[in-house]
Amino acid sequence: xxxxxxxxxxxxxxxxxxxxxxxxxxxxxxxxxxxxxxxxxxxxxxxxxxxxxxxxxxxxxxxxxxxxxxxxxxxxxxxxxxxxxxxxxxxxxxxxxxxxxxxxxxxxxxxxxxxxxxxxxxxxxxxxxxxxxxxxxxxxxxxxxxxxxxxxxxxxxxxxxxxxxxxxxxxx
Amino acid sequence: xxxxxxxxxxxxxxxxxxxxxxxxxxxxxxxxxxxxxxxxxxxxxxxxxxxxxxxxxxxxxxxxxxxxxxxxxxxxxxxxxxxxxxxxxxxxxxxxxxxxxxxxxxxxxxxxxxxxxxxxxxxxxxxxxxxxxxxxxxxxxxxxxxxxxxxxxxxxxxxxxxxxxxxxxxxxxxxxxxxxxxxxxxxxxxxxxxxxxxxxxxxxxxxxxxxxxxxxxxxxxxxxxxxxxxxxxxxxxxxxxxxxxxxxxxxxxxxxxxxxxxxxxxxxxxxxxxxxxxxxxxxxxxxxxxxxxxxxxxxxxxxxxxxxxxxxxxxxxxxxxxxxxxx
Numbered sequence: 001x002x003x004x005x006x007x008x009x010x011x012x013x014x015x016x017x018x019x020x021x022x023x024x025x026x027x028x029x030x031x032x033x034x035x036x037x038x039x040x041x042x043x044x045x046x047x048x049x050x051x052x053x054x055x056x057x058x059x060x061x062x063x064x065x066x067x068x069x070x071x072x073x074x075x076x077x078x079x080x081x082x083x084x085x086x087x088x089x090x091x092x093x094x095x096x097x098x099x100x101x102x103x104x105x106x107x108x109x110x111x112x113x114x115x116x117x118x119x120x121x122x123x124x125x126x127x128x129x130x131x132x133x134x135x136x137x138x139x140x141x142x143x144x145x146x147x148x149x150x151x152x153x154x155x156x157x158x159x160x161x162x163x164x165x166x167x168x169x170x171x172x
Numbered sequence: 173x174x175x176x177x178x179x180x181x182x183x184x185x186x187x188x189x190x191x192x193x194x195x196x197x198x199x200x201x202x203x204x205x206x207x208x209x210x211x212x213x214x215x216x217x218x219x220x221x222x223x224x225x226x227x228x229x230x231x232x233x234x235x236x237x238x239x240x241x242x243x244x245x246x247x248x249x250x251x252x253x254x255x256x257x258x259x260x261x262x263x264x265x266x267x268x269x270x271x272x273x274x275x276x277x278x279x280x281x282x283x284x285x286x287x288x289x290x291x292x293x294x295x296x297x298x299x300x301x302x303x304x305x306x307x308x309x310x311x312x313x314x315x316x317x318x319x320x321x322x323x324x325x326x327x328x329x330x331x332x333x334x335x336x337x338x339x340x341x342x343x344x345x346x347x348x349x350x351x352x353x354x355x356x357x358x359x360x361x362x363x364x365x366x367x368x369x370x371x372x373x374x375x376x377x378x379x380x381x382x383x384x385x386x387x388x389x390x391x392x393x394x395x396x397x398x399x400x401x402x403x404x405x406x407x408x409x410x411x412x413x414x415x416x417x418x419x420x421x422x423x424x425x426x427x428x429x430x431x432x433x434x435x436x437x438x439x440x441x442x443x444x445x446x447x448x449x450x451x452x453x454x455x456x457x458x459x460x461x462x463x464x465x466x467x468x469x470x471x472x473x474x475x476x477x478x479x480x481x482x483x484x485x486x487x488x489x490x491x492x493x494x495x496x497x498x499x
Contacts, residue, residue, distance in 0.1 A: 003180060033307060040300060057286050060293045068296025072326055075303050079319055
């Protein structure tokens with residue numbers, strides 16, 4: 001139906017705006033807490049885009065893991081380390097600025113190259129049914145090695161956390 | 173009329189479902205506040221509210237009117253915009269799980285195939301709202317209360333997820349409709365008693381209720397993260413809390429206690445809804461009972477209980493379930 005089409009178009013642009021302005025807020029705001037909240041908004045926008053792409057499972061996982069876990073961990077750091085109105089120090093100057101622009105340009109050009117190089121499959125020719133079964137099968141059978149390698153990184157992070165936590169809080 | 177007839181059915185279905193859900197949320201909060209005070213009273217050999225209406229029945233309605241007429245005070249040094257938005261952020265994710273709640277065979281707004289994950293994701297959004305409220309108040313009690321609340325919530329989210337997962341393993345589907353349908357033969361409470369126990373204990377903690385109500389320690393933290401809130405803003409946090417109580421109890425009902433299954437009742441045509449609500453309110457009564465009988469725990473005990481007992485036990489339970497299902 002036509003009306004569904006309009007609604008989905010509107011939602012698509014709403015999610016784009018959410019992601020974009022969330023990202024802007026995350027990098028540009030002076031209060032560090034705004035950055036975290038901007039990041040959360042950005043993640044929510046990305047979750048919406050996954051939903052638009054007919055992958056509700058991924059979109060829920062995005063909310064559960066990125067908003068519900070990663071942002072909360074960041075929040076803990078902020079709550080422990082900053083007072084509410086403290087302005088974050090500005091590090092973006094001199095050598096840092098040059099490096100930031102360079103790395104940003106590099107990532108941007110690589111992404112554009114990937115986008116222009118890759119062949120986009122028309123909607124009629126789906127490469128999988130993208131259901132949960134399909135996802136689980138492809139993660140645990142077809143791309144098992146990559147999946148296990150990612151979990152190795154997580155293991156390293158856990159070991160690192162244990163080593164950091166081992167000393168306790170110290171005397172001060 | 174042609175135009176209306178051409179509109180897709182969801183245009184009517186969604187507003188009707190929304191109206192029902194919002195009225196359920198408000199009525200549930202009214203009933204629960206009344207029951208809480210009444211049961212507390214009788215457990216302590218007093219009568220509870222008696223003045224307004226028959227046995228104080230109208231007490232909470234009058235309280236709600238009072239709260240609505242109060243001024244919304246924003247503290248001078250608070251972050252105004254975030255302070256205002258936080259109650260809405262806390263309330264909205266508490267209401268959204270109703271979209272997938274199977275009240276009866278045909279009374280479910282949408283039956284998405286990831287219902288359980290949807291509910292858990294919404295619960296994790298709630299944590300963000302508590303943090304925003306505590307931080308934007310610019311009050312050390314609010315901030316400390318929010319920190320407690322957030323650390324408690326993320327500690328108890330894991331056993332909730334793991335215990336629900338073991339139920340999902342048995343059924344083989346994330347859809348709440350399928351899970352309830354499976355329990356026509358046998359309730360999952362019998363197959364997965366440990367998972368049910370872990371789920372219920374951790375969901376009591378997730379809703380920040382006694383004996384785990386440490387974010388609201390009057391003697392040390394005043395009212396926790398909503399210390400600075402007044403009027404309807406405060407009421408929205410309360411509504412969110414009671415709605416969350418309803419949501420976790422009805423998930424426990426749907427996943428472990430057979431949902432709407434039950435023998436047909438003699439005088440009701442829609443006995444499945446009655447069964448669902450009866451089971452849900454029984455679990456909520458249990459929560460109130462806990463509150464007035466158990467002494468509250470210390471904060472380190474609370475976190476240790478989750479990380480050292482509930483999570484390992486639920487992991488072992490999940491492993492055993494996976495092995496048994498595979499056999």
